[in-house]
Amino acid sequence: MHNKKIDKGHPVILTVDVVLLTLTKDLLQVALQKRDKEPYFGQPALPGGYVHAEEDIDSQAAARRVLREKLGLISPYLEQLYTFASATRDPRGWSASISYYALLPHEAIAAQQSDRLLFLPADDLPQLPFDHNRIIDTAVKRLRDKSTYSALPCHLLPELFTLSELQQTYEQILGHPLDKSAFRRKISDLGFLEATSKTRKGVHRPAQLHRIKPANKLILFNRTI
Structure with a gap:
C-alpha cells in the first residue's frame, strides 16, 4: 500500500495528454516536447495541458486545443484513449489525465514542427515524466489492435x-x-x-x-x- 499522505485541501488536477503517433524511418514514433515548467522542467514528455472549463466544451475540445496551441497542428483522427488518475501520478497532487491519441503522416508534422518536437521510437522509450510511458504503451496497443x-x-x-x-x-x-x-x-x-x-x-x-x-x-x- 502506498503511504503518501493526500492533501485534501487541494482540488484534483485535471489535464489532457495527447499521444501523437507517426511513421518515420520505418518505425512507429511518438512526438514529445520538452517541458517548459516544473515539475520535470526540460524533460521530454507528451504534449498536454490543463482543461479550460471556460472554453473547452468537452475533453476532446481540450485535446484539440492542446494540439493546436502547443504544436500548431490539427489531426483529422483523434480518439479518446483512457483516463489515468491517481494520487501518485503527479508530484503536485491528486490528478487525472484524459488521454487521447492522434495520427498524422510525418510529412504533415515535419512541415510545421521542425524544431518543436522530438520523435522517439514508441517501442524504445526512456523513462518519461508522470505516467507517460504507460499512456504511450496503451495508445500503441490500441493502434495495433484496431x-x-x-x-x-x-x-x-x-x-x-x-x-x-x-x-x-x-x-x-x-x-x-x-x-x-x-x-x-x-x-x-x-x-x-x-x-x-x-x-x-x-x-x-x-x-x-x-x-x-x-x-x-x-x-x-x-x-x-
Whole structure:
C-alpha cells in the first residue's frame, strides 16, 4: 500500500495528454516536447495541458486545443484513449489525465514542427515524466489492435498513396510481413478505397494512387487483415 499522505485541501488536477503517433524511418514514433515548467522542467514528455472549463466544451475540445496551441497542428483522427488518475501520478497532487491519441503522416508534422518536437521510437522509450510511458504503451496497443480490423493505418499516410505504401504501413504497425496477394485481395473485397487517375513513378511501371472514400474516417472490417 502506498503511504503518501493526500492533501485534501487541494482540488484534483485535471489535464489532457495527447499521444501523437507517426511513421518515420520505418518505425512507429511518438512526438514529445520538452517541458517548459516544473515539475520535470526540460524533460521530454507528451504534449498536454490543463482543461479550460471556460472554453473547452468537452475533453476532446481540450485535446484539440492542446494540439493546436502547443504544436500548431490539427489531426483529422483523434480518439479518446483512457483516463489515468491517481494520487501518485503527479508530484503536485491528486490528478487525472484524459488521454487521447492522434495520427498524422510525418510529412504533415515535419512541415510545421521542425524544431518543436522530438520523435522517439514508441517501442524504445526512456523513462518519461508522470505516467507517460504507460499512456504511450496503451495508445500503441490500441493502434495495433484496431489496425488488425480497420482502416486506421491510412491516417498515417498522405491523402494519396499506393497499395504498396499501404501494405508497408500495416506491416510497420503490426510488426510482421503480410502476403502481398492476400493483402490486396482483402483490401479490394473490403471496398473502402477508391482509385484515382493519378500515378506515382514505380520501379517497373507507374503505380496507381488510391485514397479513402470520402466521409470515411474509420472503416471497420468484418474480418482481420
